[in-house]
Amino acid sequence: MKRFLTFTLALATVGSVAVAQKSIPHAVRTLTEATNRRTEVVLPQIKGFNCYKCDFHIHTSYSDARVNPAGRVIEAWMDGLDVIAITDHYEGRSGERNFFKVINPYFEGQEPIKYQSANKAKTVKADFNAIHQEAVNQLEKSGYPMLLIKGCEMARNAETHGHFNALFLQDINGLYDEDLAVALRKVKDQGGIVVHNHPAWRRKTSDKTEFHQQVYGEGLIDGVEVANGVTFYPHIVRRCIDEKLAMFGNTDEHFMTAHRYGQAGIHRTMTIVLAKELTEKAIKDAILKRRTIAYSGGYLIGDEPWLVELLNASVDCRLTKVDKKTNEHIYMLTNHSSIPLRLRRGKTIFPLEPFKPLVVSIGKDKQGVEAAQPLFHVENMWVADYKHPKVVLEIDK
């Protein structure tokens, strides 16, 4: 009897353990919220054009950066961009060199594979179209409504030649030539455009070199980076206006944008392109017609007329009261864009934070501008010759 009891007890114990194990799941998801979140950069429509947020200069781990093409697509989406171009270095691909270092021991006893820079090997043995395709595949998988532009960066000595981005390419492979001017001509043959990158990088001037005189003179250059990362080149604004070139603001990102910009709580550097629609044709057309504004570290850099349009399209200015005795005018200013704007009248600064209306009371200013004319200097906008534009806000009825 005792033996029977023990047996029954043992059975019951095994049974309860089995029941308990069944009710505990093998794996539990600790996060059930969707995380594919984007920080939208809200910009107004300007004269029938949409403001597209673009970065035409980004590197991946295939040249000398630390993020792969798929990561760049996801990162750009999260940063609120609409258009990106992966522009890996045609020359100088340390990622490739590191890769061979890692895999060579695997082929023990065989001649180690050595990476050779294009300049030394006189050719490039990498498939740049495949790099672009990796980004395209990620974009298709993610379903983001973004546009990817095919491109690359060509680089020579910073003192004599500098770096140039080739964009809107058909076929990236085969563009290399020892003579950089020949390579740039090949870009044009494909219907591509050329941007002169970071013109004062590793130089004490942004003036043109002999090589620049040659390629600008030949009409091979379509635009220049007035801002690269968080560096602004003020002299280049005048050059772009005089020579009818588009102004660009690009990250030239080699690490993670979250590291450089997100942790500092600032937006990612970008080129705002004013185009009718999000197609390659419309974006390229807008660049060739110079409808671009660079946005870097809070600075808006561009042609004065477009900056004035951007300001008036972003800011709602309502006259709420006029003091009959003093003629003081009270306005309510609301910035409907994501870009903080910094207005100044006389010595007073009016910071227009996004979506935070500011009520301001203004009288006749020291230059005799009447209160009825809401004229401001826009401190974070930069036009030619290192100046801020003076803008009379349109009063909304």
Ligand SMILES: [Zn+2]
């Ligand atoms: Zn460069």
Ligand SMILES: [Zn+2]
């Ligand atoms: Zn670069």
